[in-house]
Amino acid sequence: MxxxxxxxxxxxxxxxxxxxxxxxxxxxxxxxxxxxxxxxxxxxxxxxxxxxxxxxxxxxxxxxxxxxxxxxxxxxxxxxxxxxxxxxxxxxxxxxxxxxxxxAQAPADLIGLVLPAADDPHFGVREWAWMTVRVPLAADLAASIPALAALTDHASERVRRFACETLRPRGVWAKHIPALKADPQLGEAILEPLRADPSRYVQDSVANWINDAAKTRPDWATALGERWTAESVETSTARIIRRGLRSL
Known part of the structure; x- marks a missing residue:
């Protein structure tokens, strides 16, 4: 053949x-x-x-x-x-x-529901996972951010990436989240535990989150990069910062 x-x-x-x-x-x-x-x-x-x-x-x-x-x-x-x-x-x-x-389902329940999709072996299903819950989670950031932050120490890099990717301020093929574009500091509870993640799959998501926010809040992105650089010697952190500030 x-x-x-x-x-x-x-x-x-x-x-x-x-x-x-x-x-x-x-x-x-x-x-x-x-x-x-x-x-x-x-x-x-x-x-x-x-x-x-x-x-x-x-x-x-x-x-x-x-x-x-x-x-x-x-x-x-x-x-x-x-x-x-x-x-x-x-x-x-x-x-x-x-x-x-x-x-209606609480953010933690929605996240628990789609967790198998977030860890699916297929790249497409993993994208559907965060897309299915993004809108309801964005509507209740106070509950959603802690629920996603709880996944940042998950054994699966796919789930850790889901924790970060779901509420990117701009996202891909998805509506923007005005509150996170204006005040990206709200998302630091998710970003901080992942700033030295060993997985490039996760690193790219964290960097893209920062890059999204940098388009409306370059001051926040720059300050975050400077602080992480001062606090961390990890090469993974340096890679995230470099990619996260690429638009500046």
Whole structure:
């Protein structure tokens, strides 16, 4: 089999839900209506219609809309089963569906709910993890920041990265968080325990958090970098500061 044919076979397997996406491009190229037909051939027409209507939306809005439709049509138990599917996109559907439950949940409960997604082996599912809870957590920073800070000593670098990535002031594909853009000091309870993290995966997230904040509060970012430099001799800290202040 040639490289081209292997790529075509993989694309077909991803589209049919029999394999995980290898790249972001493959995730973005998925036809969710077709994927639903393969994964849930007995899905009700109302669900099929909702997924078709969601397809033209931006990727985050699409996943949110599909999550709401899945929860409304199938219920929590069926959506929980989707979080174990071989397809990373289907697992993402499941997590968006579970966090779309109408009952309000406290930040700590939401974080506990999606923790398996935050530690998923697939990069895409890990991104869905923080995207599913970002909006409700940003709405209650007083409770969310301590709950995320409690994860900064987790054994998994993926979970530690989730703790930092979820409330980045600007984020990626997500709404900005005005309170953290204006007063990034609020997030230091999360950043401080990670300032010498040995994982580059975590280091990059911390640096990106600082870089986000530096665009509106360069004074805070500069002062933080100077303080960390004075207090730490770790090469990991130096790397975070260098990358975090790259826009200044």
């Amino acid at each position: 040639t490289v081209a044919s292997r790529g075509a076979a993989n694309a077909h397997d991803v589209q049919s839900g029999r394999a995980e996406s290898r790249t972001l491009a493959k995730i973005l190229a998925i036809d969710h209506g077709e994927l639903l037909d393969h994964v849930l051939p007995a899905a009700p027409e109302a669900l099929r219609a909702a997924v078709r209507e969601a397809q033209p939306l931006g990727i985050l809005a699409r996943m949110q809309a599909i999550g709401v439709a899945l929860h409304g049509q199938l219920g929590a138990e069926a959506c929980t089963a989707l979080t174990e599917h071989v397809s990373d996109t289907v697992r993402g559907w499941g997590w968006f569906a579970l966090t779309a439950a109408p009952s």
